[in-house]
Amino acid sequence: MNLRRQPIVQAAVVLVAAYVLFEYVIGYGLPLVGVSSAPVPQTVILQYMAIVIVGVLVYFSADEARWKSFMQPVRDTLTLPDRRVPRGLLMVAIPVMAGWMTYQNVRLSFGAPATLRSIHPAPPGEITFRGEPITLTGLENPLRSSGSMEEHIALGRSIYTVNCVPCHGDRMDGEGHFAPAFNPVPADFTSGGVLPQLTESFVFWRIVKGGPGLPTEGTPWDSAMPAWENILEQHEIWATIIYLYEQTGFSPRTWHEAEGEAH
Amino acid sequence: MNSKLSAISRHGWIAWGAAAVAFLAAAPALAQQFTGPEYGEFALFGLDRRGAIWIAAQLHLLFAAFVLGVPMFAVVIEAIGMFGGDQRYDKLAKEFTRLLLVAYSATAIWGAILVFFLSTLYPNFWSYLTGIFAPSMWLYAGLFFFESFTLYLYYYGWDAWKKGIAKKFHWGLGIMLNVWGTAVMFIANGWLTYMMSPPEGVTAETAPPQIELWSAINNATWMPINIHRLLANVVFGGAIVGAYAAYRFLTSKTDDERAHYDWMGYTGNFIAIGALIVLPFAGYWLGREIYEFSQTMGITMMGGFMSWLWIIQAFLIGILFLAGNYYLWVGMGRIPGAERFQPYIKWMLLVLVLGVIVWATPNTMIASRDEIAAMGGTHHPFLGVLGVMSAKNTAVNLMILTTFLSFLMYRRANREPVVAWARAATMLQGLAFAVCALVVLAYGIWGYFVEAIVRIGFSVYQVLAVLVTILFVTALDVLMLRGARSRGTIRWGHMPPRSQYALLVLAVTFTWLMGLMGFARSGIRQHWHVYEVIRDTSEQAFTPALGPAATMISICVALFFGLVGMIFWLGGLSEKSADQPSGATAAGTG
Numbered sequence: 001m002n003l004r005r006q007p008i009v010q011a012a013v014v015l016v017a018a019y020v021l022f023e024y025v026i027g028y029g030l031p032l033v034g035v036s037s038a039p040v041p042q043t044v045i046l047q048y049m050a051i052v053i054v055g056v057l058v059y060f061s062a063d064e065a066r067w068k069s070f071m072q073p074v075r076d077t078l079t080l081p082d083r084r085v086p087r088g089l090l091m092v093a094i095p096v097m098a099g100w101m102t103y104q105n106v107r108l109s110f111g112a113p114a115t116l117r118s119i120h121p122a123p124p125g126e127i128t129f130r131g132e133p134i135t136l137t138g139l140e141n142p143l144r145s146s147g148s149m150e151e152h153i154a155l156g157r158s159i160y161t162v163n164c165v166p167c168h169g170d171r172m173d174g175e176g177h178f179a180p181a182f183n184p185v186p187a188d189f190t191s192g193g194v195l196p197q198l199t200e201s202f203v204f205w206r207i208v209k210g211g212p213g214l215p216t217e218g219t220p221w222d223s224a225m226p227a228w229e230n231i232l233e234q235h236e237i238w239a240t241i242i243y244l245y246e247q248t249g250f251s252p253r254t255w256h257e258a259e260g261e262a263h
Numbered sequence: 264m265n266s267k268l269s270a271i272s273r274h275g276w277i278a279w280g281a282a283a284v285a286f287l288a289a290a291p292a293l294a295q296q297f298t299g300p301e302y303g304e305f306a307l308f309g310l311d312r313r314g315a316i317w318i319a320a321q322l323h324l325l326f327a328a329f330v331l332g333v334p335m336f337a338v339v340i341e342a343i344g345m346f347g348g349d350q351r352y353d354k355l356a357k358e359f360t361r362l363l364l365v366a367y368s369a370t371a372i373w374g375a376i377l378v379f380f381l382s383t384l385y386p387n388f389w390s391y392l393t394g395i396f397a398p399s400m401w402l403y404a405g406l407f408f409f410e411s412f413t414l415y416l417y418y419y420g421w422d423a424w425k426k427g428i429a430k431k432f433h434w435g436l437g438i439m440l441n442v443w444g445t446a447v448m449f450i451a452n453g454w455l456t457y458m459m460s461p462p463e464g465v466t467a468e469t470a471p472p473q474i475e476l477w478s479a480i481n482n483a484t485w486m487p488i489n490i491h492r493l494l495a496n497v498v499f500g501g502a503i504v505g506a507y508a509a510y511r512f513l514t515s516k517t518d519d520e521r522a523h524y525d526w527m528g529y530t531g532n533f534i535a536i537g538a539l540i541v542l543p544f545a546g547y548w549l550g551r552e553i554y555e556f557s558q559t560m561g562i563t564m565m566g567g568f569m570s571w572l573w574i575i576q577a578f579l580i581g582i583l584f585l586a587g588n589y590y591l592w593v594g595m596g597r598i599p600g601a602e603r604f605q606p607y608i609k610w611m612l613l614v615l616v617l618g619v620i621v622w623a624t625p626n627t628m629i630a631s632r633d634e635i636a637a638m639g640g641t642h643h644p645f646l647g648v649l650g651v652m653s654a655k656n657t658a659v660n661l662m663i664l665t666t667f668l669s670f671l672m673y674r675r676a677n678r679e680p681v682v683a684w685a686r687a688a689t690m691l692q693g694l695a696f697a698v699c700a701l702v703v704l705a706y707g708i709w710g711y712f713v714e715a716i717v718r719i720g721f722s723v724y725q726v727l728a729v730l731v732t733i734l735f736v737t738a739l740d741v742l743m744l745r746g747a748r749s750r751g752t753i754r755w756g757h758m759p760p761r762s763q764y765a766l767l768v769l770a771v772t773f774t775w776l777m778g779l780m781g782f783a784r785s786g787i788r789q790h791w792h793v794y795e796v797i798r799d800t801s802e803q804a805f806t807p808a809l810g811p812a813a814t815m816i817s818i819c820v821a822l823f824f825g826l827v828g829m830i831f832w833l834g835g836l837s838e839k840s841a842d843q844p845s846g847a848t849a850a851g852t853g
Contacts, residue, residue, distance in 0.1 A: 037643075038643060038645070041628045041638075041643075044625070044646070047578075047623055051581065052620075058589050058592075061589075061761060062593055062608060063608075111631055113631070120566030120570070122560070122562040122567045124559060174639070183632060184641065185636075193647060193651065
């Protein structure tokens with residue numbers, strides 16, 4: 001019998017190929033050809049494999065003849081007298097595998113457990129800056145409509161260089177010389193998932209209040225970011241925000257299209 | 264037994280419903296005089312006050328969706344039977360209306376429990392709500408009576424008014440049943456959306472009598488919720504019909520029964536999946552209104568600690584797509600001529616699986632310390648591109664398109680067009696699919712290179728492209744298949760049991776989704792009874808983590824299906840009784 005035409009063998013090949021793709025090709029193969037990648041977290045591989053397994057079962061059971069053919073080796077192995085040896089081996093192998101997986105999940109480990117971290121804390125509608133109330137909702141960067149943009153950028157550059165580079169790095173990629181000591185690592189401003197997703201008022205709030213001002217829900221945040229309202233003036237923070245967007249080439253998120261086009 | 268059941272429906276259940284309504288009508292006056300403690304105590308079955316009200320509200324909502332969704336289904340099916348002359352449809356519509364009688368009572372019972380819990384466990388908050396909404400509560404009670412009696416007229420008048428103008432009058436009753444039901448839902452939605460998005464200017468110091476009733480009802484999220492729930496009820500109604508048909512199919516003893524319930528399951532699935540396709544529009548509108556109302560609420564929902572619910576939602580909707588398509592593909596086994604479409608199934612499945620993978624890829628990954636260090640954060644450098652809306656919108660639109668293609672193949676399976684231009688029309692349909700897929704992909708890729716506000720607009724173009732394609736291809740198909748030659752009759756009833764489990768999976772998944780996403784909508788209020796107006800000062804003023812919330816919702820879903828299973832069983836029991844002489848009934852039901 002041609003093994004390649006056996007549905008159960010085809011299913012096994014698809015599952016193994018999918019696992020190799022998720023675990024090794026994406027994690028280790030892509031960097032070899034110059035594509036930026038990293039090992040895929042186990043939780044994500046588990047998700048992906050669950051979807052692929054469901055897909056494989058859907059395919060083989062969607063047609064009656066295919067399903068019968070798929071199940072035939074299973075049925076034969078469980079019932080035919082001449083399959084006693086493989087049947088016995090499976091009866092041992094399956095519980096051992098289940099036991100091994102259980103052991104892997106419950107064994108003592110010194111590593112911190114996998115965590116689910118909310119990456120976008122929800123900002124409050126209003127904050128205080130050294131006691132002065134500021135409404136965040138609809139707040140725009142005041143420096144964009146006043147003064148010289150060159151001066152704002154120059155001020156932002158000097159503030160960033162003195163205060164932010166140690167953690168966020170001189171390339172704004174979150175790889176400052178203090179960065180390896182932090183978990184989670186400092187934000188990478190060059191990522192499309194950070195600055196362009198945020199309004200300037202959101203960035204202002206994060207700089208003003210830092211880690212100590214993060215909302216109580218979704219804790220622990222584990223952020224080492226200081227509350228910069230204790231060190232910088234408001235206009236210095238706004239200038240730094242302009243500098244961040246100017247250097248990375250991103251536009252801040254806006255609420256209304258007309259305003260979006262204006263930026 | 265049938266007469267006994269009817270008696271229960273007429274007396275026992277009505278009494279429960281009437282008690283709830285009477286209490287609801289009287290409660291505002293009672294509640295405003297209340298001067299007791301802020302919260303009542305509850306400690307039964309391991310539940311605290313929040314757990315008790317959670318279960319009561321969730322089960323009331325699920326049964327309410329049942330009694331709103333199924334009449335929509337029934338009235339459409341009755342119209343198809345009436346105008347098309349096929350008596351099978353009329354029988355199907357009546358069968359469902361019979362289930363409604365008991366389901367309606369269950370809705371009233373859970374509504375009564377909810378009101379009793381609200382007034383005894385949250386007396387001050389209940390007093391506050393009644394202070395604003397009292398007149399609408401009276402109107403609600405009145406409409407509830409209209410709805411009840413219209414339902415009884417609709418069901419008990421079925422055989423009496425089955426011909427000519429009387430039949431049209433009967434169908435009109437069905438429409439009125441839906442009108443009353445929708446009005447009742449809209450009013451209740453006003454109360455709950457007020458808790459989410461109270462009108463501007465309302466503060467903790469605003470006394471309830473100072474708040475204008477209409478502005479409280481017509482708040483920012485009222486109409487989006489109304490439309491979202493209306494569409495979702497159609498989906499839910501179809502899914503429940505499918506589940507009922509599956510249950511009856513699996514317990515059928517004869518080929519005729521199997522054929523009938525097989526056909527019923529197909530019809531329910533068709534309506535559920537058809538309405539599901541337009542549901543994301545309404546959900547998108549609701550999400551946008553939430554963001555507009557409060558940036559904090561919006562970010563909490565989509566980017567904050569509720570964001571993982573969207574990944575769970577992606578999984579569940581992925582299951583819906585896979586199960587819906589699976590049911591069609593298995594069903595093609597009973598249609599002569601469908602075998603010519605078999606080679607395409609694996610490619611359609613590949614699109615669906617890839618779509619679910621993309622949709623379920625989290626933006627922020629659950630990872631160990633070492634994995635985070637290797638990735639340089641919680642965003643994966645390569646898979647991160649799949650975690651954003653551009654990728655997810657593209658995936659879901661291609662999944663919708665693929666599902667429509669499955670329907671098209673199913674529909675055409677046993678037909679052979681006879682018109683001369685059939686080949687050209689089929690090629691045109693193929694071209695429409697290809698162009699649509701390209702448009703969806705192009706906007707998806709383009710979305711990575713524009714700012715967020717422009718990218719959000721792209722999702723509208725993607726959905727429009729899919730909808731226009733669906734309409735165009737359907738219109739062409741209808742014209743092309745006029746007078747088509749048959750390749751053979753569909754062998755209704757020739758379905759393997761696993762296809763029926765797919766229908767059950769669909770109904771359970773829909774119900775689970777309603778619970779989970781309802782938790783997201785309600786939970787984003789966080790520690791507020793009325794957002795930023797009335798603070799929750801109880802010891803449960805915290806938002807439960809996803810694990811306990813999912814457990815609670817799963818308990819509600821299990822309870823719901825336990826009760827629905829009983830309703831299904833009662834439906835079969837009364838039918839059996841009606842078909843047999845009374846002596847046989849007694850023996851048969853033991």
